Amino acid sequence: MSLNRAQSTAAAHKDGPCMVLAGPGSGKTLTIAKRIEYLITKYKVRPEEILVITFTKYAANEMKERFWQVMGNVRMPVTFGTFHGIYYGILKWAYRLNQQNLLTDEEKDALLRQLAGQLEWDVLGELGDERDALKELAAEVGNIKNNCLDIEEYESRRYKTSMFRELYRLYEREKRKLRKIDFEDMLIMCRELFLKRPDILKKWQEKFQYILVDEFQDVNQAQYDVVKMLAAPKDNLFVVGDDDQSIYGFRGAKPGIMLEFMKDYPKAEQILLELNYRSTAHIVNGALRVINHNDERYEKNLRAQKGKGEAIHVQEVYDPLAEGEYVLEMIREYKEKGIPYEEMAVLYRTSLDARALTEALAKGQIPFIMKERITCLYDHFIAVDLMSYLHLAREGCERKHLLRIANRPKRYLSRDSMEGRVSFESMRNFYCDKAWMIDRIDQLEWELKMLKGQSPYAAIQYIRKGMGYDDFLKEYAVGHQVSLDDLMETADEIWQSAKGYRTAKEWFEHAENYKTVLNEQKAKGWNQTKEGGGVSLLTMHGAKGLEYELVFVIAANEGSTPYRKAKQKEEIEEERRMFYVGMTRAKSRLILSYVKEKNGKALSPSRFIEELLLV
Ligand SMILES: Nc1ncnc2c1ncn2[C@@H]1O[C@H](COP(=O)(O)OP(=O)(O)OP(=O)(O)O)[C@@H](O)[C@H]1O
Numbered sequence: 001m002s003l004n005r006a007q008s009t010a011a012a013h014k015d016g017p018c019m020v021l022a023g024p025g026s027g028k029t030l031t032i033a034k035r036i037e038y039l040i041t042k043y044k045v046r047p048e049e050i051l052v053i054t055f056t057k058y059a060a061n062e063m064k065e066r067f068w069q070v071m072g073n074v075r076m077p078v079t080f081g082t083f084h085g086i087y088y089g090i091l092k093w094a095y096r097l098n099q100q101n102l103l104t105d106e107e108k109d110a111l112l113r114q115l116a117g118q119l120e121w122d123v124l125g126e127l128g129d130e131r132d133a134l135k136e137l138a139a140e141v142g143n144i145k146n147n148c149l150d151i152e153e154y155e156s157r158r159y160k161t162s163m164f165r166e167l168y169r170l171y172e173r174e175k176r177k178l179r180k181i182d183f184e185d186m187l188i189m190c191r192e193l194f195l196k197r198p199d200i201l202k203k204w205q206e207k208f209q210y211i212l213v214d215e216f217q218d219v220n221q222a223q224y225d226v227v228k229m230l231a232a233p234k235d236n237l238f239v240v241g242d243d244d245q246s247i248y249g250f251r252g253a254k255p256g257i258m259l260e261f262m263k264d265y266p267k268a269e270q271i272l273l274e275l276n277y278r279s280t281a282h283i284v285n286g287a288l289r290v291i292n293h294n295d296e297r298y299e300k301n302l303r304a305q306k307g308k309g310e311a312i313h314v315q316e317v318y319d320p321l322a323e324g325e326y327v328l329e330m331i332r333e334y335k336e337k338g339i340p341y342e343e344m345a346v347l348y349r350t351s352l353d354a355r356a357l358t359e360a361l362a363k364g365q366i367p368f369i370m371k372e373r374i375t376c377l378y379d380h381f382i383a384v385d386l387m388s389y390l391h392l393a394r395e396g397c398e399r400k401h402l403l404r405i406a407n408r409p410k411r412y413l414s415r416d417s418m419e420g421r422v423s424f425e426s427m428r429n430f431y432c433d434k435a436w437m438i439d440r441i442d443q444l445e446w447e448l449k450m451l452k453g454q455s456p457y458a459a460i461q462y463i464r465k466g467m468g469y470d471d472f473l474k475e476y477a478v479g480h481q482v483s484l485d486d487l488m489e490t491a492d493e494i495w496q497s498a499k500g501y502r503t504a505k506e507w508f509e510h511a512e513n514y515k516t517v518l519n520e521q522k523a524k525g526w527n528q529t530k531e532g533g534g535v536s537l538l539t540m541h542g543a544k545g546l547e548y549e550l551v552f553v554i555a556a557n558e559g560s561t562p563y564r565k566a567k568q569k570e571e572i573e574e575e576r577r578m579f580y581v582g583m584t585r586a587k588s589r590l591i592l593s594y595v596k597e598k599n600g601k602a603l604s605p606s607r608f609i610e611e612l613l614l615v
Pocket residue numbers: 001002003004007022023024025026027028029030242245277278544545546584
């Protein structure tokens with residue numbers, strides 16, 4: 001494959017700092033691989049002196065393979081690694097660290113979970129998305145070091161500041177006790193090592209004469225500081241990135257890092273890769289119309305190498321159920337037209353947006369794979385409670401169901417009153433001298449009878465509003481310090497998912513079938529090579545670096561994208577970059593959809609849709 005002019009200039013860059021500002025699909029990987037080739041073959045640099053830094057092990061392997069391919073399969077000892085891998089290598093050598101000293105992500109999550117419990121802080125609640133909640137907490141803990149912040153002055157936007165600070169202190173103390181370090185510690189330790197020991201720093205500077213960094217826009221402050229030290233004094237630092245694709249703000253990355261590079265190295269060569277080889281002109285131009293609304297960015301003149309192609313399609317649908325049906329239909333249509341499932345992706349802002357879709361695909365027997373795990377809605381404690389009510393209404397007094405809901409809402413029914421072969425009669429006997437308790441039992445029995453003939457959709461509404469289940473959720477939110485809005489949203493979703501089923505039995509069968517499909521999908525796992533997996537379902541974050549013939553972006557609504565928690569200008573700009581990353585994954589066909597209402601509430605289309613349509 002021959003390089004275009006800008007790619008060639010970048011590949012032929014020899015000494016000193018250089019920043020390659022590259023648009024999506026502009027061939028970053030190829031350009032980096034070619035530059036390494038140039039350094040070795042034209043400039044006679046020893047391969048051992050070249051260090052290539054990427055963000056994930058997957059990206060490092062991909063880059064290595066691309067390089068080998070460019071070199072005609074001659075394997076040279078160039079170092080390819082992630083930031084963490086490289087820092088670990090440096091620390092291992094200086095402090096005799098080994099794997100046992102490293103706190104893995106899983107251990108970090110477990111420790112945070114344990115410490116939150118110790119503080120009686122129900123940061124995770126029973127919200128069913130424990131992994132997401134832990135990930136968010138772990139990211140915020142990590143950010144303190146990534147951004148070189150002082151915990152005593154840190155104000156958390158997401159959590160109660162005093163609680164968060166306390167958790168952070170406990171976490172640091174516990175790590176020290178365990179004699180373990182996490183990834184962020186490695187960065188800080190590396191920086192301190194280099195500051196304290198110029199002799200060690202000099203050794204590494206001499207070892208790596210040429211440093212190349214991919215996805216530079218995702219670098220955080222601490223990583224950047226260390227890489228600058230490592231590249232000095234020659235400053236043979238070649239960074240490639242796209243400020244418009246900087247979407248790791250929660251990890252401390254900021255698009256401004258690319259501007260900072262030019263300030264730190266004012267004489268750096270700056271090269272723009274503006275030719276997009278991936279997408280049709282309609283897709284490139286549409287994505288540009290959206291991203292142009294960001295203020296903090298480098299102006300680029302991106303062009304598509306391909307022809308115009310089909311226009312981007314924007315579809316309005318009634319609600320998430322209708323959206324699921326619509327996407328299902330489109331997938332079938334494009335499969336008929338010859339696009340394999342593996343070349344299709346459905347993208348969304350958060351996994352919560354994918355629930356109705358996964359149910360539609362499961363029902364429609366379309367194979368799919370998901371990068372991010374989603375928790376099954378029907379495993380959520382609210383679903384289990386509501387289903388218990390329906391079981392009791394259908395099948396009479398079964399102890400396990402009764403135990404579950406007896407005090408949701410509070411009815412003051414003791415466990416002792418439900419011993420053995422429980423019935424409403426046996427409970428009344430238990431409370432024979434307490435008339436007010438007998439009234440409560442009568443009421444519950446009567447209400448369950450009321451539920452019997454109703455559809456699950458109507459019954460759930462009655463349980464929530466008529467029987468006081470929503471009041472229980474309010475108490476639960478206060479008692480567990482979790483967001484009532486989140487609980488209500490989940491309850492609404494469960495309610496909506498029951499729509500269309502005539503009987504509770506039908507709804508239960510659907511839920512079981514869906515659970516099976518989700519488990520099968522989990523067992524399949526996420527395969528980066530796409531083959532044999534089915535349609536890819538992933539968040540816009542997860543889609544970074546990937547490409548598909550046909551891309552759907554669903555739930556393009558205010559509240560989803562931009563996400564409702566994004567309020568400040570820079571947060572909205574990051575949301576817009578995420579949307580941009582999503583759009584630019586499409587090679588030939590891009591379909592965006594938004595819903596008119598969700599859980600009975602009207603929703604507006606995303607501002608990004610308006611920006612796209614306003615020509
Ligand atoms: N000079 C070229 N001629 C033809 N095709 C090219 C050229 N350079 C890159 N490509 C192709 O363009 C596509 C996109 O390249 P690549 O995946 O490296 O993009 P990228 O810049 O990393 O994109 P993104 O940042 O959006 O993930 C690839 O299929 C690649 O083979």
